[in-house]
Amino acid sequence: xxxxxxxxxxxxxxxxxxxxLYIFFDDNQNVYTRARSFPIYDxxxxxxxxxxxxxxxxxAAYNFYKGEPVSPSGIIGEDIQFIPAASRSAQxxxxxxxxxxxxxKEKVAPKDxxxxxxxxxxxxxxxxxxxxxxxxxxxxxxxxxxxxxxxISLDTVKRFKGLESNIVFLWGLNTLNLDRERELLYxxxxxxxxxxxxxxxxxxxxxxxxxxxxNA
Numbered sequence: 001x002x003x004x005x006x007x008x009x010x011x012x013x014x015x016x017x018x019x020x021l022y023i024f025f026d027d028n029q030n031v032y033t034r035a036r037s038f039p040i041y042d043x044x045x046x047x048x049x050x051x052x053x054x055x056x057x058x059x060a061a062y063n064f065y066k067g068e069p070v071s072p073s074g075i076i077g078e079d080i081q082f083i084p085a086a087s088r089s090a091q092x093x094x095x096x097x098x099x100x101x102x103x104x105k106e107k108v109a110p111k112d113x114x115x116x117x118x119x120x121x122x123x124x125x126x127x128x129x130x131x132x133x134x135x136x137x138x139x140x141x142x143x144x145x146x147x148x149x150x151x152i153s154l155d156t157v158k159r160f161k162g163l164e165s166n167i168v169f170l171w172g173l174n175t176l177n178l179d180r181e182r183e184l185l186y187x188x189x190x191x192x193x194x195x196x197x198x199x200x201x202x203x204x205x206x207x208x209x210x211x212x213x214x215n216a
Contacts (some may be wrong), residue, residue, distance in 0.1 A: 006039045027067060029161055029187050049073070052164060054194055056080060060212050061189035064182045080189075082209055083169075083199040091199045092129035095169055098197060099152065102167065103136050110139040114153035114165035117172040118181075118188055123156050126172050130154060157188045168192035173200045173208075 013019035023038055024047075046068050050058050054077025062070065083098065085091040095115065102108040117126045131141045131154070142151035144159060153165065168191050178185065189196065198208060 003037060010039055029183060052193055053190060054078070057189065057192050057194075057196055060196065061186055063212060064186035064189070066182075078195055080209070080212060081195070081197045082205040083197050084202040084205040085199065086201055088125065088129055091171065092126075092133065095171065095197070095199050096130060096133045099169075100136055103139055108167065109150075110135070110152045111150050112166040113169070114155065114160065114167070114191070115169040115171060116153075116155055116157045116160050116188060116191060118157050118170060118184065119172040119175045120156045120158050122172055122175050127154055157184060157191070160191055161187050164191055164193055166193045167195045167197075169197045169199060171199045173198070174204055178204075 010016060010021070013021060021040060023040055025038070025044075047070075048068060049071050050073050053061065053073060054075045055072045056077050056079050058070075058072040060080050083091065083094045085094050099113060099115075102113065103110060115130065117123045119126075127143055131143060135141070135152070138150075140148075140151040141154050142148035143154045144156075145151075146153070146155075146163070153160070157170075170188050176184075198205065200208070
């Protein structure tokens with residue numbers, strides 16, 4: 001948030017000096033612009049317990065975290081699952097097949113699934129690969145429409161920042177320089193509450209898997 005945005009927010013307070021104003025801020029999620037100041041001058045209170053993610057997701061996300069230590073939730077969950085395939089089309093085929101299995105065999109509600117593209121610049125090409133593939137039952141794709149209640153969310157990591165989904169597919173990592181995208185990867189991995197699938201080339205899947213296991 002730029003400094004110019006604080007003024008209208010403060011104007012909404014009933015009493016500038018006495019009305020409560022809380023700002024929840026995570027410097028690791030600066031995927032747009034870095035905040036320089038806040039209209040609150042008290043000592044920050046650090047939230048030091050992760051209440052969103054299972055322990056495996058917590059440990060994966062915190063590979064890309066810097067700052068005060070945060071304890072995991074204590075919720076046992078599945079390890080990060082990888083869906084390797086050589087091309088974007090092949091990755092889409094495998095993602096689609098897994099989603100169909102989740103809905104038909106595991107009875108997962110479509111609204112509990114999100115496919116998040118990490119590379120926003122290439123999002124259109126990724127979207128087109130999935131939306132042309134039919135879904136079972138009454139399921140549908142919800143492309144950048146967070147108000148669509150019963151469909152599978154298809155969006156970018158940046159747009160999904162601040163939101164969560166029970167099951168997240170992370171896609172579109174091969175076109176990025178991941179060594180320079182610490183904040184983006186932290187946001188990406190921390191969007192999932194219970195399960196993460198990562199789809200990329202076999203080489204990148206192996207690299208990420210090795211890195212996550214080494215730092216677990």
